[in-house]
Amino acid sequence: MTGRWWDGGAVLGPRTFAVTRADLVAYAHASGDQNPIHQDEQVALAVGLPGVIAHGMLTLGLVARAVEEWTDATPVLELGAKFTQPVVVPAEGAAEVAVTGTVKAVAEGRLTLALEVTCGGHKVLGMPKAVLDLPAASDSSGAARG
Amino acid sequence: MPVDPSLVGREFPPSEPFVVTREAVEAFALATGAPGGGEAGTESTRVPATFPIVIAFGAMQAFLDDVGVDLARIVHGEQRFAYERPLAVDDELTATLTVSSLRQIGGNDIIGTVSAITDASGALVCSTSATLVHRGGGS
Numbered sequence: 150m151t152g153r154w155w156d157g158g159a160v161l162g163p164r165t166f167a168v169t170r171a172d173l174v175a176y177a178h179a180s181g182d183q184n185p186i187h188q189d190e191q192v193a194l195a196v197g198l199p200g201v202i203a204h205g206m207l208t209l210g211l212v213a214r215a216v217e218e219w220t221d222a223t224p225v226l227e228l229g230a231k232f233t234q235p236v237v238v239p240a241e242g243a244a245e246v247a248v249t250g251t252v253k254a255v256a257e258g259r260l261t262l263a264l265e266v267t268c269g270g271h272k273v274l275g276m277p278k279a280v281l282d283l284p285a286a287s288d289s290s291g292a293a294r295g
Numbered sequence: 296m297p298v299d300p301s302l303v304g305r306e307f308p309p310s311e312p313f314v315v316t317r318e319a320v321e322a323f324a325l326a327t328g329a330p331g332g333g334e335a336g337t338e339s340t341r342v343p344a345t346f347p348i349v350i351a352f353g354a355m356q357a358f359l360d361d362v363g364v365d366l367a368r369i370v371h372g373e374q375r376f377a378y379e380r381p382l383a384v385d386d387e388l389t390a391t392l393t394v395s396s397l398r399q400i401g402g403n404d405i406i407g408t409v410s411a412i413t414d415a416s417g418a419l420v421c422s423t424s425a426t427l428v429h430r431g432g433g434s
Contacts, residue, residue, distance in 0.1 A: 176326040179327075181349055181353060183366075185367050196368055196430055206374060225376075228344050228375070228376045229376060229424075232370075232372055
């Protein structure tokens with residue numbers, strides 16, 4: 150790999166995560182979000198969902214994890230997304246969530262990372278974006294500035 | 296049952312203080328893709344960027360209880376965080392939720408909220424906005 154991760158246009162990932170029903174239970178306990186639509190198929194179907202779905206914040210948490218890995222835990226200034234499509238998690242097996250990042254704007258000490266987050270080839274997040282503290286990134290790498 | 300439109304602009308009481316423990320951070324990190332086992336240690340003391348949702352969710356649940364909305368009818372539409380500083384273990388945090396917008400689309404209530412997460416000194420640590428979709432029961 151040439152270049153640095155924070156160079157404009159750099160593509161990061163994809164980082165993939167397998168999400169199982171057991172992962173949803175673990176996230177429910179860790180986050181406090183015990184909404185039954187993330188654990189109980191009958192409740193999910195009763196409110197019109199296609200099945201048990203992952204917490205949107207679990208998906209965004211996986212995005213944050215991917216960003217942390219790519220950027221050597223550079224401090225995050227902003228993070229967010231719209232939850233546009235559900236991540237349906239089957240009773241057996243796993244849903245696979247894939248996260249890819251592209252370094253967009255780099256200005257005034259802030260680096261904007263545009264993200265793409267898919268499950269089964271379909272985008273599940275709308276406009277997912279992270280803004281990172283660029284000076285912290287370039288300092289922590291120890292690399293000389295060009 | 297539609298949500299009362301007069302809620303817009305209302306600020307709810309601050310949540311009970313939440314102390315960020317190493318155990319809570321480790322459990323949250325493991326549940327959001329961090330590798331388990333040997334790689335723990337220094338890594339696990341870093342608080343994941345979405346961890347403030349734990350505090351914000353507590354405030355959201357209190358708000359939903361207060362207005363009589365069933366959590367099972369809520370689907371998360373959007374969440375955004377803006378950080379003043381990274382969270383740290385031993386932070387004592389409180390969330391104060393304000394209803395920022397409310398509209399109805401196709402029988403669903405679209406509820407906008409903003410939660411200010413402050414530390415024990417009262418300083419803002421993170422501001423987080425959420426869109427909650429309250430799925431109407433009329434179907």
